[in-house]
Amino acid sequence: MPRFESWRGYFYIFWTTNEQTRANAFGVNSLSVVTVMHMRKDTKKQVMALFIVLIFGLSSIAFFFTSFFGGSTQQQNDIKPLEKFVLDGQVDSRVEDAYYRSGFTWMKVYYSDKNDRVYTTVEQLPDLFKTPDGQTQLVVQRLQANSTLISIYSVNGREELLIDADENEIISKLCSVVVLPPADCAFLNQTNTA
Numbered sequence: 001m002p003r004f005e006s007w008r009g010y011f012y013i014f015w016t017t018n019e020q021t022r023a024n025a026f027g028v029n030s031l032s033v034v035t036v037m038h039m040r041k042d043t044k045k046q047v048m049a050l051f052i053v054l055i056f057g058l059s060s061i062a063f064f065f066t067s068f069f070g071g072s073t074q075q076q077n078d079i080k081p082l083e084k085f086v087l088d089g090q091v092d093s094r095v096e097d098a099y100y101r102s103g104f105t106w107m108k109v110y111y112s113d114k115n116d117r118v119y120t121t122v123e124q125l126p127d128l129f130k131t132p133d134g135q136t137q138l139v140v141q142r143l144q145a146n147s148t149l150i151s152i153y154s155v156n157g158r159e160e161l162l163i164d165a166d167e168n169e170i171i172s173k174l175c176s177v178v179v180l181p182p183a184d185c186a187f188l189n190q191t192n193t194a
Contacts, residue, residue, distance in 0.1 A: 085140065105137055109141070125138055126140060157177050159174075161173055
């Protein structure tokens with residue numbers, strides 16, 4: 001006949017009968033200990049911790065799928081790509097920031113009169129400063145203001161010029177700020193040092 005012992009919430013059944021009796025009772029030859037488990041406090045804590053980890057894991061997976069498969073895309077829909085790279089007037093700061101973060105150089109030209117020489121000169125700069133593979137990397141924004149100033153900035157730095165600067169000086173400053181300077185910048189640097 002089996003005897004029962006309790007130890008920390010577990011019940012162990014020790015069989016004291018011979019091998020033949022155990023095989024007849026459970027249908028197996030090698031069964032020597034049958035454990036009947038009652039949950040202990042430690043086990044309950046482990047199950048709760050596993051439950052919490054499972055909830056956090058599933059919520060992370062749900063967040064991934066909702067953001068990847070059509071979650072809130074309101075901010076992405078608000079920012080539209082620029083149709084041209086010479087802009088007149090104000091631009092939404094989110095658009096400017098998005099282009100800045102993606103490696104574009106932003107040039108703000110503050111002018112007092114549209115007849116200024118620089119106002120018309122800057123129109124050709126986005127085409128002049130294309131990357132080696134033909135991508136545009138310069139956005140020119142012309143803003144009417146009382147002061148006359150050119151501000152150029154990118155992830156490589158910031159430069160400011162007075163509006164009466166000549167074209168070579170503007171190009172030289174652009175060459176020092178753009179992310180991928182065109183081959184003309186190397187030629188310009190060689191002629192300036194000679």
